[in-house]
Amino acid sequence: MSDNYPPYGGQPDPNVTPWSGPPAQQGGYPAYGQPGQPGQPGYQGAGYPGGPQQFGAPPPQKSNKGLFVGLGIGAAVLLILAVCGVGGALLLTGNDDDDPGPVATGPAEPGGDTSPGPDESPAPEPSPTQQGQEQPSDDAITARFSSDMSSVCDGSPILNAAAYSGASGAKAYTFSNAPDRPNNWSTRSVSSNKPYYARSTEFTQVSVVGCLKFTEGSQGEPRECEYKDSSDKQIKVKYISGKYTLTFYAAKTGEKIGDGGTVNAPANRCPSFISYNRQTMESYAAPDSGTIESALDKFLS
Numbered sequence: 001m002s003d004n005y006p007p008y009g010g011q012p013d014p015n016v017t018p019w020s021g022p023p024a025q026q027g028g029y030p031a032y033g034q035p036g037q038p039g040q041p042g043y044q045g046a047g048y049p050g051g052p053q054q055f056g057a058p059p060p061q062k063s064n065k066g067l068f069v070g071l072g073i074g075a076a077v078l079l080i081l082a083v084c085g086v087g088g089a090l091l092l093t094g095n096d097d098d099d100p101g102p103v104a105t106g107p108a109e110p111g112g113d114t115s116p117g118p119d120e121s122p123a124p125e126p127s128p129t130q131q132g133q134e135q136p137s138d139d140a141i142t143a144r145f146s147s148d149m150s151s152v153c154d155g156s157p158i159l160n161a162a163a164y165s166g167a168s169g170a171k172a173y174t175f176s177n178a179p180d181r182p183n184n185w186s187t188r189s190v191s192s193n194k195p196y197y198a199r200s201t202e203f204t205q206v207s208v209v210g211c212l213k214f215t216e217g218s219q220g221e222p223r224e225c226e227y228k229d230s231s232d233k234q235i236k237v238k239y240i241s242g243k244y245t246l247t248f249y250a251a252k253t254g255e256k257i258g259d260g261g262t263v264n265a266p267a268n269r270c271p272s273f274i275s276y277n278r279q280t281m282e283s284y285a286a287p288d289s290g291t292i293e294s295a296l297d298k299f300l301s
Contacts, residue, residue: 137156137157137253137254139155139156139157139254140156140157140158140159140254141156141157141158141159142158142159142160143158143159143160143161143203143204145200145203146173146187146200146201146203147187148203149161149173149175149203149206149209149251150173150175150185150187150209152209152211152249152251152254153175153177153185153209153211153213153249154183154185155254156254157250157251157252157253157254158251158252159252160204161203161204161206161207161251161252162204162205162206162207162251162252163207163250163252164207164208164250164251164252164253164257165207167208167299167300167301168300169195170196170207170208170300171196171197171198171202171205171206171207171208172196172198172206172207172208172209172210172248172296172300173187173198173203173206173208173209173210173251174187174188174190174209174210174211174212174246174292174296175187175188175209175210175211175212176188176211176212176213176214176244176286176287177212177213177214178214178284179214179216179219179242179284180277180280180282180284182214185211186286188210188212188286188287188289188292189289190289190292190293190296191293194293194296194297195300196208196296196300206251207250207251207252208248208249208250208251208257208300209248209249209251210246210247210248210249210260210292210295210296211246211247211248211249212244212245212246212263212287212292213244213245213247214242214243214244214284215242215243215244215245215262218242218243219240219241219242219284220240220241220242220267221241222238222239222240222267222282223238223239223240223241223267223268223269223270224236224237224238224239225237225238225239225270225271225274226270227274235281236281237274237276237281237282237283238280238281238282238283239267239270239271239274239283239285240267240282240283240284240285241264241265241266241267241268241285242265242284242285243262243263243264243265244262244263244264244265244287245260245261245262245263246259246260246261246262246263246287246292246295247259247260248260248299258299260292260295260296260298260299261295263287263288263291263292263295264287264288264291265284265285265286265287265288266285266288267285
C-alpha cells in the first residue's frame, strides 16, 4: 500500500507532493500531547474536563475605533457646512440692496462724550484787499494784442498791463471812436521820438491809455469829397468834422487819472485815403494828431 493515500479513505492533501513525507493528520483525533491546529475546526476529545471543548485560536474581536473616528469626522463636516450655510445666507441677504442707505455713527460707548471737538479746519486766507493788494475787476481782461488795450475805454482794465506809478516815464496808447461806431476804437498814433511812445509789440509796458470820445452834437458842415471805389467807380463821400474829449486812464486798473481836454477833428481838406459808411456815404474826420501829442506832453511831462 502506497504512502500517497491517506488512511481511511480521506482525500489526498494538495499541499503534499508524492514522496514528500507523511501528510498532515486529517479528521480523527489529534496526536497525543498536541493541541489542535489553529485555523482548523475544533476537535472533540475524551477525558478533558468540562466535556467537549473546541480547540484553535478564537476569532478576532471587531474594533469600534474606526466607527467612532468616522462619526467624529462626519459631525465636524456637518458643523462646517452649517456655518458656511449661515454665512452664505447673510452674504446673499446683505447684497439684496445695491444702494446703501444713510450711514450714521454714534459714540463708541453708551453715555460717552458726544460734544464736538475743537474745529481744526484751516482758517480762510485773507482776500487780496485784506492783504493790501488791489482786487482785479470782474471786467478785467488779458491783452493779446496792442488793439486789446482799447478795452480800457469801455471800462475793462488790462490784467497784464504795466502798473501806473506816475506820469514820469510812463508809456501810453491813445484810441478814438466815432458817432456811427461808438464802441469801435481806432488807434491814434504819435511820433516815435516821444518818450511815452510804445511799439505795438510793447503793449505790456503801457500803463496809460488815452480815450478820445466823440462829443455828441459837435458835427460840422460836411465836405464833399470824390473818390474811386474798389471797382473803379466814381463816388462822393461826405467828410464831417467834429470834436473829441480826451481822458486818461490807468491801464491796469481802469481808474481815471487825468483829463486831456478837447481835441479838434478838422475836415478842412479831403484826405488821400478815406474810410466811409456805405449806407450813409459819410466819414468822420480823425482827431488832430498834433493836438493829441500836445495833450500827452502836458500830462506825462
